[in-house]
Amino acid sequence: xxxxxxxxxxxxxxxxxxxxxxxxxxxxxxxxxxxxxxxxxxxxxxxxxxxxxxxxxxxxxxxxxxxxxxxxxxxxxxxxxxxxxxxxxxxxxxxxxxxxxxxxxxxxxxxxxxxxxxxxxxxxxxxxxxxxxxxxxxxxxxxxxxxxxxxxxxxxxxxxxxxxxxxxxxxxxxxxxxxxxxxxxxxxxxxxxxxxxxxxxxxxxxxxxxxxxxxxxxxxxxxxxxxxxxxxxxxxxxxxxxxxxxxxxxxxxxxxxxxxxxxxxxxxxxx
Amino acid sequence: xxxxxxxxxxxxxxxxxxxxxxxxxxxxxxxxxxxxxxxxxxxxxxxxxxxxxxxxxxxxxxxxxxxxxxxxxxxxxxxxxxxxxxxxxxxxxxxxxxxxxxxxxxxxxxxxxxxxxxxxxxxxxxxxxxxxxxxxxxxxxxxxxxxxxxxxxxxxxxxxxxxxxxxxxxxxxxxxxxxxxxxxxxxxxxxxxxxxxxxxxxxxxxxxxxxxxxxxxxxxxxxxxxxxxxxxxxxxxxxxxxxxxxxxxxxxxxxxxxxxxxxxxxxxxxxxxxxxxxxxxxxxxxxxxxxxxxxxxxxxxxxx
Numbered sequence: 001x002x003x004x005x006x007x008x009x010x011x012x013x014x015x016x017x018x019x020x021x022x023x024x025x026x027x028x029x030x031x032x033x034x035x036x037x038x039x040x041x042x043x044x045x046x047x048x049x050x051x052x053x054x055x056x057x058x059x060x061x062x063x064x065x066x067x068x069x070x071x072x073x074x075x076x077x078x079x080x081x082x083x084x085x086x087x088x089x090x091x092x093x094x095x096x097x098x099x100x101x102x103x104x105x106x107x108x109x110x111x112x113x114x115x116x117x118x119x120x121x122x123x124x125x126x127x128x129x130x131x132x133x134x135x136x137x138x139x140x141x142x143x144x145x146x147x148x149x150x151x152x153x154x155x156x157x158x159x160x161x162x163x164x165x166x167x168x169x170x171x172x173x174x175x176x177x178x179x180x181x182x183x184x185x186x187x188x189x190x191x192x193x194x195x196x197x198x199x200x201x202x203x204x205x206x207x208x209x210x211x212x213x214x215x216x217x218x219x220x221x222x223x224x225x226x227x228x229x230x231x232x233x234x235x236x237x238x239x240x241x242x243x244x245x246x247x248x249x250x251x252x253x254x255x256x257x258x259x260x261x262x263x264x265x266x267x268x269x270x271x
Numbered sequence: 272x273x274x275x276x277x278x279x280x281x282x283x284x285x286x287x288x289x290x291x292x293x294x295x296x297x298x299x300x301x302x303x304x305x306x307x308x309x310x311x312x313x314x315x316x317x318x319x320x321x322x323x324x325x326x327x328x329x330x331x332x333x334x335x336x337x338x339x340x341x342x343x344x345x346x347x348x349x350x351x352x353x354x355x356x357x358x359x360x361x362x363x364x365x366x367x368x369x370x371x372x373x374x375x376x377x378x379x380x381x382x383x384x385x386x387x388x389x390x391x392x393x394x395x396x397x398x399x400x401x402x403x404x405x406x407x408x409x410x411x412x413x414x415x416x417x418x419x420x421x422x423x424x425x426x427x428x429x430x431x432x433x434x435x436x437x438x439x440x441x442x443x444x445x446x447x448x449x450x451x452x453x454x455x456x457x458x459x460x461x462x463x464x465x466x467x468x469x470x471x472x473x474x475x476x477x478x479x480x481x482x483x484x485x486x487x488x489x490x491x492x493x494x495x496x497x498x499x500x501x502x503x504x505x506x507x508x509x510x511x512x513x514x515x516x517x518x519x520x521x522x523x524x525x526x527x528x529x530x531x532x533x534x535x536x537x538x539x540x541x542x543x544x545x546x547x548x549x550x551x552x553x554x555x556x557x558x559x560x561x562x563x564x565x566x567x568x569x570x571x572x573x574x575x
Binding site for chain 1: 427428429431432433435436439440442443444445446447448449450
């Protein structure tokens with residue numbers, strides 16, 4: 001497939017226009033993703049990374065420009081209709097799962113009626129599929145399918161949320177710092193799971209991260225944002241030869257300021 | 272005495288359907304629904320009119336539909352007009368008072384007994400040839416078991432799961448492809464349908480309907496839910512619905528016992544119910560308070 005799965009054409013969004021709080025969240029953003037693209041997104045706070053995701057998901061409607069998903073214009077489509085074809089994960093593990101439902105019920109919720117029409121949401125057929133998927137996580141969750149999800153750790157919840165986001169075979173996967181709230185070991189594990197799922201399903205993916213090293217190591221392509229613009233878009237050889245130092249230099253040249261915020265600095269020093 | 276036990280068992284199970292309806296909104300959707308006082312009476316008034324016209328079974332079906340409509344009105348006010356949940360319930364409940372009076376032709380109460388109308392209980396007694404009390408108990412048990420089983424099964428289906436998820440993590444549901452407004456409407460319709468059926472059954476059981484019968488009914492329902500949870504804990508919906516039946520029956524027995532030993536005059540009933548609910552709802556706060564207190568005492572003892 002060479003056709004673009006996701007296409008943003010000159011998308012702009014301004015919050016509180018005409019007031020003192022006016023903020024240009026997105027300025028003429030154009031971006032094209034094809035099947036198999038795994039794009040990491042970096043940028044300082046307020047660069048427009050989350051705004052980009054919100055625009056794609058329809059959390060707000062954009063002021064100008066066009067958004068196409070799988071060739072279909074979704075610019076004016078309400079968020080819950082887009083949600084059918086977009087999987088999204090947040091930083092907070094609590095956001096992606098229903099705590100009082102069991103693991104299998106949460107998965108069944110996301111799976112919908114793809115396993116055929118059954119009277120019960122959780123049935124013998126999709127339970128077998130869930131078990132297999134959970135086993136692939138290697139977290140031992142396949143033996144705890146009737147446990148309420150609220151009883152799991154943050155990392156386990158996020159791993160299940162990741163399954164839920166991808167089980168419906170979305171056209172696009174959006175990961176918004178989904179490992180940021182986890183401890184380093186768990187974060188690493190969840191990132192590994194992410195990579196294996198994305199590589200297997202070839203779902204076009206955008207992943208926001210504050211970990212610059214991971215941004216360059218994981219995925220196939222990296223974009224950098226600043227003040228609502230995409231200021232860098234690298235892949236292939238160029239990306240392979242990129243180092244953190246060069247990236248930081250490039251950033252200050254492009255934006256005339258420092259990319260590093262405290263959190264990024266902390267991540268780099270830690271490594 | 273055994274007659275009293277039988278009577279309490281019968282009414283307790285009829286009220287269980289009201290408590291089960293409240294359980295749908297209060298526990299599953301996590302929204303306190305005050306429509307219940309209106310929809311219970313709506314079930315009564317609809318039933319009393321259609322039963323006096325000679326159609327007791329149809330009366331209950333219409334009562335269920337009417338209750339569902341009442342629930343839909345409240346859900347509409349909440350989701351589309353964006354009125355606060357509690358206020359939407361109060362608005363519907365208040366409006367239903369006039370509707371209920373209109374249904375009963377402006378009379379505050381109507382007796383089925385004086386009209387000599389057949390109820391499903393009288394018909395069933397004739398059919399089975401059992402004694403009045405036994406046939407009543409059997410019929411009520413059958414109806415309650417059927418309704419509770421239906422509710423349990425429904426909340427395991429795909430649609431039922433969506434309703435449960437809406438009450439559990441609305442933000443997640445809103446960012447998924449589920450229409451949260453629709454699932455809320457469904458939950459309210461089902462809950463109030465069950466409440467209205469309870470009102471309709473009670474009307475035929477007692478052979479009268481009264482416009483003020485359901486005053487304080489929400490608190491009675493909450494007390495039943497909470498007493499049930501005291502026995503079973505808060506677990507899956509299946510156990511939840513069963514515990515509501517147990518809780519509602521236990522509530523009747525507790526009240527009957529208290530009245531038997533003349534602990535208080537009957538008009539204190541609502542006060543007692545309110546106290547039960549307050550105690551139960553304050554348990555989490557009390558628990559953390561005492562945990563802190565014990566931890567401090569332990570520390571002080573350790574330091575001394």
